[in-house]
Structure formats: structure tokens, C-alpha cells
Amino acid sequence: xxxxxxxxxxxxxxxxxxxxxxxxxxxxxxxxxxxxxxxxxxxxxxxxxxxxxxxxxxxxxxxxxxxxxxxxxxxxxxxxxxxxxxxxxxxxxxxxxxxxxxxxxxxxxxxxxxxxxxxxxxxxxxxxxxxxxxxxxxxxxxxxxxxxxxxxxxxxxxxxxxxxxxxxxxxxxxxxxxxxxxxxxxxxxxxxxxxxxxxxxxxxxxxxxxxxxxxxxxxxxxxxxxxxxxxxxxxxxxxxxxxxxxxxxxxxxxxxxxxxxxxxxxxxxxxxxxxxxxxxxxxxxxxxxxxxxxxxxxxxxxxxxxxxxxxxxxxxxxxxxxxxxxxxxxxxxxxxxxxxxxxxxxxxxxxxxxxxxxxxxxxxxxxxxxxxxxxxxxxxxxxxxxxxxxxxxxxxxxxxxxxxxxxxxxxxxxxxxx
Amino acid sequence: xxxxxxxxxxxxxxxxxxxxxxxxxxxxxxxxxxxxxxxxxxxxxxxxxxxxxxxxxxxxxxxxxxxxxxxxxxxxxxxxxxxxxxxxxxxxxxxxxxxxxxxxxxxxxxxxxxxxxxxxxxxxxxxxxxxxxxxxxxxxxxxxxxxxxxxxxx
Numbered sequence: 001x002x003x004x005x006x007x008x009x010x011x012x013x014x015x016x017x018x019x020x021x022x023x024x025x026x027x028x029x030x031x032x033x034x035x036x037x038x039x040x041x042x043x044x045x046x047x048x049x050x051x052x053x054x055x056x057x058x059x060x061x062x063x064x065x066x067x068x069x070x071x072x073x074x075x076x077x078x079x080x081x082x083x084x085x086x087x088x089x090x091x092x093x094x095x096x097x098x099x100x101x102x103x104x105x106x107x108x109x110x111x112x113x114x115x116x117x118x119x120x121x122x123x124x125x126x127x128x129x130x131x132x133x134x135x136x137x138x139x140x141x142x143x144x145x146x147x148x149x150x151x152x153x154x155x156x157x158x159x160x161x162x163x164x165x166x167x168x169x170x171x172x173x174x175x176x177x178x179x180x181x182x183x184x185x186x187x188x189x190x191x192x193x194x195x196x197x198x199x200x201x202x203x204x205x206x207x208x209x210x211x212x213x214x215x216x217x218x219x220x221x222x223x224x225x226x227x228x229x230x231x232x233x234x235x236x237x238x239x240x241x242x243x244x245x246x247x248x249x250x251x252x253x254x255x256x257x258x259x260x261x262x263x264x265x266x267x268x269x270x271x272x273x274x275x276x277x278x279x280x281x282x283x284x285x286x287x288x289x290x291x292x293x294x295x296x297x298x299x300x301x302x303x304x305x306x307x308x309x310x311x312x313x314x315x316x317x318x319x320x321x322x323x324x325x326x327x328x329x330x331x332x333x334x335x336x337x338x339x340x341x342x343x344x345x346x347x348x349x350x351x352x353x354x355x356x357x358x359x360x361x362x363x364x365x366x367x368x369x370x371x372x373x374x375x376x377x378x379x380x381x382x383x384x385x386x387x388x389x390x391x392x393x394x395x396x397x398x399x400x401x402x403x404x405x406x407x408x409x410x411x412x413x414x415x416x417x418x
Numbered sequence: 419x420x421x422x423x424x425x426x427x428x429x430x431x432x433x434x435x436x437x438x439x440x441x442x443x444x445x446x447x448x449x450x451x452x453x454x455x456x457x458x459x460x461x462x463x464x465x466x467x468x469x470x471x472x473x474x475x476x477x478x479x480x481x482x483x484x485x486x487x488x489x490x491x492x493x494x495x496x497x498x499x500x501x502x503x504x505x506x507x508x509x510x511x512x513x514x515x516x517x518x519x520x521x522x523x524x525x526x527x528x529x530x531x532x533x534x535x536x537x538x539x540x541x542x543x544x545x546x547x548x549x550x551x552x553x554x555x556x557x558x559x560x561x562x563x564x565x566x567x568x569x570x571x572x
Contacts (some may be wrong), residue, residue: 082541083538083539083541084539085500085501085502085538085539085543086501086502086539086543087539087541087543088541088542088543088544090541091541091542122541123482123484124537124539124540124541124550125541126550126553126554126555127555159434161440162443162444162447163443163482164443164446164447164482164483164484164485165482165483165484165485165537165538166481166482166483167538167539178443179440180436180437180439180440181435181437181438181439181440181441181442181443181468181470181478182439182442182477182478183477183478183481184481184482198436199436199437240543240544241544242502242543242544242546243501243502243505243506243543243546244505244506248543248544248545248546249544250544280501284500284501284539314543316501316502316505316543318505322505327501327505330499330500330501330504330505331501333499334500334501334538334539337538338538340481
């Protein structure tokens with residue numbers, strides 16, 4: 001497949017507008033402005049684009065819900081709070097092709113009727129702030145942002161809003177709270193952001209990669225786009241691969257490429273010629289898979305059928321030397337730290353899980369600890385305010401399901417392995 | 419007391435915001451940039467400029483990992499301890515840094531040069547193990563490169 005999303009990423013200085021323009025940036029704007037906003041929404045629906053941030057919600061439907069709400073003040077927010085452990089993909093667009101994102105946002109704003117956009121950027125991407133601010137300034141200077149864009153009467157203002165270190169702000173209602181200058185704690189839904197989001201106005205929140213797909217959908221048409229990759233959820237997908245592979249990095253491939261192809265063909269296999277033990281396919285909150293799942297296609301439906309999720313497409317690979325009790329401990333430690341504390345099942349549940357794992361890590365595991373972990377997961381499952389708690393129990397449940405022997409050995413011997 | 423320059427920078431931030439409190443994080447960062455951390459006195463001054471109560475602003479300040487409500491060293495090392503960095507050597511790297519500097523997580527060196535903190539995923543898993551020193555990202559960090567990195571900061 002020819003690269004689309006990462007096409008300009010490999011071109012030196014493509015984050016400069018003159019270089020980006022030479023390679024097609026902002027080419028889809030006039031086509032989009034030649035369509036009615038409702039037709040732009042329909043084109044995205046025809047493409048059957050699903051969100052690339054983690055939840056996989058149909059983008060066109062999300063837009064339609066917001067576009068239909070009456071009122072002239074609406075917001076478009078770009079979720080650039082890439083915090084899901086293992087996820088690195090958006091960083092490449094933010095650093096090397098910010099104009100692709102800006103173009104996608106101008107078109108998306110036009111489609112939903114929003115004239116104000118924000119990029120919510122995580123603090124941990126300090127290099128991106130300067131690059132984005134410069135790119136936005138250049139886009140204003142060339143008339144791709146601001147008033148009367150391309151002389152077509154379209155207005156769109158854009159600025160960057162930085163976080164300060166909080167994983168939860170990647171959850172869309174927490175992101176809105178943080179944007180408004182509050183603690184980043186999720187809101188109860190409904191109302192959904194499409195009807196009442198930022199400052200209680202209709203709001204669409206899309207991930208960096210999702211928005212970056214929009215110029216291509218407009219450029220080639222939704223029908224042509226829908227022919228790329230998996231039938232049920234097509235398009236190009238940026239897989240970010242890390243861990244025990246020879247060539248970690250980002251790989252743009254058709255949606256539905258198998259784990260085996262990603263790991264062994266594109267990433268050069270497992271480091272040091274070792275065997276694969278486990279793989280997390282879509283970031284820390286997606287269930288762990290094993291060697292027997294290598295032929296699973298990396299798309300939304302296929303991964304659900306295999307007992308996991310596509311999430312953000314962040315593939316974390318573990319070789320045979322890794323003990324899965326340690327893996328679950330590290331993941332649970334992350335979630336316990338990042339739980340926002342708003343709802344009891346998540347706040348207490350993640351803390352209790354962390355306590356039990358800490359005991360296991362010190363070689364003080366007891367008979368019955370596996371059942372205790374499963375019981376705590378049951379008290380969290382389906383009872384949390386937002387998806388963080390649900391994500392936190394996935395590494396526990398899936399590591400016990402596939403690697404129970406690691407737990408039994410740890411409890412029996414009490415030996416701490418690394 | 420905030421300096422005139424700090425007040426001015428916070429006013430600049432306010433121009434980009436729909437409402438004054440939306441500038442909370444950036445305003446705290448303005449203070450932190452010069453002073454390293456946000457004292458109670460600074461917090462009260464910033465709150466007044468943003469038309470917030472000190473309690474409202476403190477609720478924001480204490481929520482985020484990179485707003486410091488306690489003094490830190492001249493440079494802050496944020497060492498990623500999430501999944502991929504852990505699997506590629508975080509524990510050894512932590513021990514090494516900890517031994518070299520004589521501090522553990524949450525501590526500051528006696529000469530006030532470094533504070534060492536654990537960080538959640540820095541989004542640099544392709545360069546693991548990774549760490550940030552102030553606003554700069556390093557990775558993969560190895561026992562061979564750690565001295566060179568630390569020597570950049572005085």
C-alpha cells in the first residue's frame with residue numbers, strides 16, 4: 001500500500017508550510033468547500049471511518065449528531081493527548097506533518113459547523129508545541145486558517161491547549177474539563193459532547209490520526225477510501241510497534257494487517273532471535289494476546305472476536321523471558337496512578353489490585369490471590385464512570401487467562417523473577 | 419508577588435482563552451518556569467488574576483503530574499516507568515541514576531541540581547527506555563549515555 005497518512009512524514013522539513021504545499025498539503029480544502037457541509041459528513045460516512053483514538057466510534061455519525069444540533073457556536077477539539085502506554089503514532093504526525101492535521105481540522109470544522117478549534121496536546125510532547133504553533137501561524141499567514149478561508153466565506157480559528165501530565169485527559173469529557181481549566185475528571189453522559197461539550201456547546205472530539213484521514217477521504221472520495229483494508233472498518237492504519245522487536249516504530253498499513261505480518265515482516269521479528277510470548281495489540285487497556293493469535297487481523301472486529309481490541313493500534317511485543325505477573329504489575333501500577341479518583345470502583349479497585357501485585361512482586365503471594373484478583377476485577381467491571389477502570393482490569397484478566405502458570409509459580413515459589 | 423513579566427505573560431495567555439480559568443494550567447506554568455514550583459503565595463496571586471478562588475486553582479494544580487506544589491531541583495528528571503520502558507530496562511536505569519545521584523523517586527539532590535520523578539508513558543516507546551529532563555526527551559537511554567545526558571545540566 002502506498003503511504004497516505006505518513007507520506008510527508010519521511011520528507012525533510014515537511015512541517016514547514018512551503019515544503020508541505022509542494023507535496024499536496026491543503027489540496028483537499030477547495031474540494032471540501034465546493035461541497036455542502038452535509039455532503040462532507042456523508043462522504044465520511046460512506047468511507048465508514050472509525051475513530052483512531054481507541055474507542056472506534058464511527059466518525060461520520062459523531063459529526064452528524066453535532067452538525068444537527070442547532071446553534072452557531074460549536075467546537076472542534078483534536079485529541080492530541082496521546083497517553084495510552086505503547087502509543088506513539090500521533091507524535092509522528094504532530095512533529096513532522098502538522099499541516100495534514102490542520103487541513104483535516106479545517107475541513108472537519110466546516111462539516112460540523114464549528115468555527116473554533118483546539119488541539120489538546122499532552123505536556124509530554126514539548127517538541128510538538130513549538131512545531132504546532134509555528135505551523136498554525138504559517139497557516140494563518142497563507143489564509144488556510146482565520147476568516148474567509150480561500151475566499152469561500154469559511155471561518156476557522158485554531159490554537160493549541162497544553163495539558164500538564166494526566167492520562168485521563170485523553171478521555172473526551174475529561175479533556176473538555178481540562179480545556180475549561182478544571183481538574184481532568186470525566187463528566188457523566190448524557191449529555192454527550194455532540195450536544196453539550198466544551199462550555200456546554202456542541203462539540204466534536206477527534207483523535208489526531210482520525211482527523212488526518214479526512215483530507216484523503218475528500219480527495220479520493222468515500223467509496224474509494226472504503227476499498228482500502230478491512231471491509232468492516234477500512235482505511236490506512238498507523239500501527240505503532242514497540243517492545244522486543246528488532247525494528248520498533250510506526251508502520252502505516254491497510255487496516256486488518258495480521259499481527260504476524262506486522263511483527264515478523266515489517267518489524268524484523270523478535271530481538272535476539274527469541275520466541276514471542278505475548279503481545280498487547282492496542283495499548284495498555286487492551287487484553288493481552290499470545291503466540292496463538294498471531295494470525296488475527298488487526299482491525300476492530302477481528303480483534304474483538306479474538307478477545308481483545310484494536311484500541312490505538314499500539315502493539316507491544318514481549319519475548320519469552322518476560323514474566324506476565326511482572327507485566328500485569330507494571331500495567332496496574334500505571335492505572336492506579338492515573339485513576340482520577342472520581343468514582344469508587346476505579347479509585348479503590350486499581351489501588352487494591354496494585355496492593356495484591358505489590359505483594360506478589362515481593363514474593364509474598366498467598367494461596368487464593370488469583371481468585372482475589374479476579375474478584376476485585378468483578379467489582380470494577382461495568383461499574384466505572386469512564387473507560388479507565390475497565391481498561392485497568394484487562395491486563396489482569398487476560399494475563400490470568402493466558403498465563404495462569406506464571407501466577408501459580410510465583411505464589412508457590414515466592415521467588416521474584418525479573 | 420508575581421513579577422510584572424509573569425503578570426504580562428499570564429495576560430497574554432488569557433487572550434487565547436474563552437474564559438479566564440481556561441488559562442489555569444498555562445498560568446501556573448508561567449510561574450513554574452522561573453521559580454521551578456508553585457508556592458502558596460504564587461498560587462493565590464495567580465488565582466486572583468484568573469478570577470478563581472485559591473482552592474479552585476489548587477484543585478487544578480494538584481491534579482496534574484507536571485505542576486509542582488513543592489520545591490524541586492533546578493532540573494527535573496522524569497523517568498518513564500510504563501510498560502515498554504520497563505520491559506527494556508527501566509529498573510536497571512533507575513538503579514543507575516539513583517546510585518549516581520544518591521536520590522530515589524520524589525527526592526532532590528543535596529546541591530539542588532536534580533529532582534528524580536517516575537513518569538507515566540512518555541509516548542516514546544520506540545525509543546525505550548526513555549526519560550525527559552526538563553523539556554527535552556532522551557531515548558533509548560543506556561548506561562553508556564547517561565553520564566553525557568546528565569552532564570548537560572548544571
